[in-house]
Amino acid sequence: MDAIELNNLHVSLQNKHVLHGIDLIVEKGEFMTFLGPSGCGKTTLLRTIAGLHQPERGVITIGGRTVAEGASGLHVEPAKRGLSLVFQSYALWPHMTVFDNVAFGLQVRRMPKANIAESVGAALEKMRIPELAGRYPGELSGGQQQRVSIARAIVTRPEILLLDEPLSNLDAKLRVEMRTELKRIHQELNTTIIYVTHDQYEAMSLSTRVAVFFGGQIVQVDKPRDLYKHPRTLQVAEFIGNGGQHLNHLNGRIVIENGRRILKTQIGLFPLEGGGLLHEGEVVLTIKPEEIRLSEQNSQDSVPAVVEAVFPAGAETLVQLRAGEAVLMARVMGESDAEPGDMCYAALRRERLNLYDKRTGSRLENLVPLTHILEDTLHENRLSYSR
Ligand SMILES: Nc1ncnc2c1ncn2[C@@H]1O[C@H](COP(=O)(O)OP(=O)(O)OP(=O)(O)O)[C@@H](O)[C@H]1O
Numbered sequence: 034m035d036a037i038e039l040n041n042l043h044v045s046l047q048n049k050h051v052l053h054g055i056d057l058i059v060e061k062g063e064f065m066t067f068l069g070p071s072g073c074g075k076t077t078l079l080r081t082i083a084g085l086h087q088p089e090r091g092v093i094t095i096g097g098r099t100v101a102e103g104a105s106g107l108h109v110e111p112a113k114r115g116l117s118l119v120f121q122s123y124a125l126w127p128h129m130t131v132f133d134n135v136a137f138g139l140q141v142r143r144m145p146k147a148n149i150a151e152s153v154g155a156a157l158e159k160m161r162i163p164e165l166a167g168r169y170p171g172e173l174s175g176g177q178q179q180r181v182s183i184a185r186a187i188v189t190r191p192e193i194l195l196l197d198e199p200l201s202n203l204d205a206k207l208r209v210e211m212r213t214e215l216k217r218i219h220q221e222l223n224t225t226i227i228y229v230t231h232d233q234y235e236a237m238s239l240s241t242r243v244a245v246f247f248g249g250q251i252v253q254v255d256k257p258r259d260l261y262k263h264p265r266t267l268q269v270a271e272f273i274g275n276g277g278q279h280l281n282h283l284n285g286r287i288v289i290e291n292g293r294r295i296l297k298t299q300i301g302l303f304p305l306e307g308g309g310l311l312h313e314g315e316v317v318l319t320i321k322p323e324e325i326r327l328s329e330q331n332s333q334d335s336v337p338a339v340v341e342a343v344f345p346a347g348a349e350t351l352v353q354l355r356a357g358e359a360v361l362m363a364r365v366m367g368e369s370d371a372e373p374g375d376m377c378y379a380a381l382r383r384e385r386l387n388l389y390d391k392r393t394g395s396r397l398e399n400l401v402p403l404t405h406i407l408e409d410t411l412h413e414n415r416l417s418y419s420r
Contacts, residue, residue: 036059039091040091041055042091043088046077053250055091057254066240068244068272070272079229081101083195087108115192123202127171128169132153134185138189139188142189159218159222161214180214183218198231266396281362287314317391319386323364324381325361325379337379339374341360351365
């Protein structure tokens, strides 16, 4: 059974229409991340699932049970939805010890004292902080407080754990540490997790699937690697992976010549395979810097290039190339011995190129993979390409 099903959810807050028709199925045991820029509605959706907001339209089903319905006004209260919510701000009670903070939810449920002690002990153990039981929140570091807030959320053994940017108040080192902990907790508890973040790295490294939000809508739901390989829109492509930093964009045009569709770009001509966009039109070709390989050898998939600049950055080196009329950024692992002025070939991974309709920003899914570049037309192309 699916853990959560959202059907055509619309949510307004103080007369502001924040969520515009959300459809989503979260499967049992998933680690689903809501990813998107600030203000796109991720937290609002999380809180609506938790029962802190009521949708004006649409239906929320948790474990097969309808817990909210806009049309009828049905609203199951948060405590009866079988889920726990962890806030960015930890929200611990300062006047209570760690033990009492974690025990609170069990005391409310009138669990016998001995069982409470056992459950709290197990939750603190799971978060690797049993020695902190007697301390007050004010005596803890940010990372320790966040561990306590997660212990408090898992102590009731919820079916579903909702985490709202739980790592955003932690410093970089603690974030890495807690990310590892969250992955472990998910594997050990096998709980369904919904996680809100605007950090692509967190989303990619933790999730089984990622839902990408823009402007109150979900624009793509995919496994991290599929999202990375084939963002569905240009907007998503720019947001994913380094926030789109250095993503190479090439303007191009699809033309039909002798019954064949040809993509004309500043770096060459590409014959196209597949369906989609049957007419001629303006497109954008995106190439990730890590998918350009520098080579001394020419090949079917490479274009001649000149090194313009080299930017060593420790674990990787960015190499700026000029290919035809275009500037391309390539990312090379480790050090590179390339030097400005070097002639080389930029080999492209064809299956990783993405083509987008320039007008709508949508990916032309059926037009990839591209077949090899027509080398004999490169020269002609440079002369004839015009936007
Ligand atoms: N209580 C509220 N009343 C009115 N508008 C609100 C309220 N809460 C959020 N909003 C608005 O709803 C929109 C979505 O906010 P939300 O907090 O869900 O975004 P988010 O994607 O989680 O952003 P962030 O990453 O900054 O937390 C924003 O434009 C915000 O200003």
